[in-house]
Amino acid sequence: MAMLSSTLPARARAPAYGGAIIGLALVAMPVLLLGWLILYPILAAIVETMFPVGADGARGFSLASYRFFFSDDYSLANLRVTLWTTCVCGLLLVLVGLPIALYLRFSRGRFASYVQALAIFPMFVPSIILSYALIRTIGPNGTVDLVLNALGLPKLPTPYLTPWGPVIGLVWDNLPLTVLMLTAGLGQISNASVEAARDVGAGPLRVLVSIILPRMGNSLLVTLSFAVLGIFSAFTLPYVLGPASPEMMGPFMERTFSDNNDPLNALTQAVISFGFCLVFGLFYVRSIARNRESRR
């Protein structure tokens, strides 16, 4: 012991100040980047749209661009189709993703691994490639049409260039993240608690409704928040697969900015889109905060 104490002297004091400074330094860079690349553009866009440059070159408070957006039928139709697409996609993602996640969570064996690989695969396909693949599949004279024709069946109306085109593409594109997040949520439900429910007489459906879903509220909320945030601001898939009119907010903003050369209205559309996303973002933040509190 004497030898130990001579070679390894006890620590005189904990590095209280040094530790705090290192901690602050570690978070400083991401916080600064967050402020520069996210917070500043948001605030700048809000200020720009509420204090636009007038004809005389001076800035003044005006809500004219917002008034225009909410009185313009075309803008409102675009907002409606965006909200409709977001809601339908969110619903379809849960309806499609939840059974896959349930299967992956409670199944063992090789087949489950193949299903998992298949469910995750769209994550590695760029949106633009997916868009053209879908055109070749469900578009006019695409694979579906060719197969129906070969079977002597009548042609089906194609969803390409209708609001259902982006829905199909966005569900395909967002499915991997949805499945991953739902599977992670299901991972918190132990096998024993499911088995205990079956032991007292609950069938599979009852187990889902009474035991699994009530304990998945948080992860469903987080999953939906993520999906909604991504879908609301989607650009490529609605641009390539969607109708020209009405169009989703992403393509609408791009066209207002580039084709119409109208940055003020494009910014207004962006701020309004941000407002809607913010609601879902707050759901997400609240859910995370609740989770942390319950873990304490």
Place this chain on the structure above:
Amino acid sequence: MARLTIRNICKSFGSGFAVNDVSLDVENGELVCLLGPSGSGKSTLLRMIGGFERPSAGEILIDGRDITHLPPERRPTGMVFQSHALWTHWTVFDNIAFGLKLRRLPRADIREKVEQALAMVGLADYGQRMTTQLSGGQQQRVALARSLVLEPKILLLDEPFASLDQHLRERLRDEVKDIQSRLGITTLFVTHGQDEALALADRIVVMRDGVMEQVAPPDVIYRAPQTEFVAGFIGSMNFLRADVEDGVARHDDLTLPLPIADGPVILGIRPEAMSLTPSERPRAGKVHRLIDFGTHKLIDIDLTDGTRIKCMAGPDARAPRGLRVELGVSAFHAFRDGRQVYQTTSDLEATERSMSHA
């Protein structure tokens, strides 16, 4: 009250067997402990009875009715899990009432039965608490009440006290035994704790590598182990290698009469069947350590062949480290190829006496 019959049950995972050709009858109101080390197949067997694993072969019958292929929700069994498995989004009351609600009982009946179950496990005033507000012991009582409230024909307990501390485990063990005796419910209890099995069971099934080594009452398992594994797994047993020649087993430190065929043999001697006397012989066993347990002392002896054995002595015994001692043996077992081939009559008599009392 029900009779459980297991016939030639097998469960294979890939090329290996978790449970291999196990047959067992559990009588009405009997409490049987499945005891064995990790990987012996005891939990797999219990899970097959509960319906959570599908047997590869064999049959499971309750009161003569084949339930082998029924899903868990249609079996007349109730299981208590090691991890409590309570539903944390509900109160204690809702946890216990869930099974009754599924059976569509009137609300007043549900309330009455849940209150009775809570009173039975000593949690009468805890109905409205969330399960996360309970201690580990209280959670396990709720899990027990949840199973008992449904009045299952067979109660299955899968290492229910494994996550609890020693004192709580002993207390709950006694309570479970009392409740089981009072209700007369046929019970299977999985444990890897021999003290738990010895204290609770009417019969113990010792399992190893998916097969049953021995099925017998606790005292028989302890006093008349059929295999070397059972002898070593239940209680403490000293094993010594010896050679038998002309009806005498010879070891450097021991010579014992052993009326079996000549050849090598493993002698099994319980610490309480050994006695020590001081010795002048230079190659006699040497005291290594003395551990005082209050009620008795355990003395470790190093023998000349390198074996270390344990000897139980009274609370007043003294044995300084390094003291040379001669070994005395009042009862012993002899094993060949893992099977018991001989047992001294004193142990046999004790076992027979206890069996005739039973």
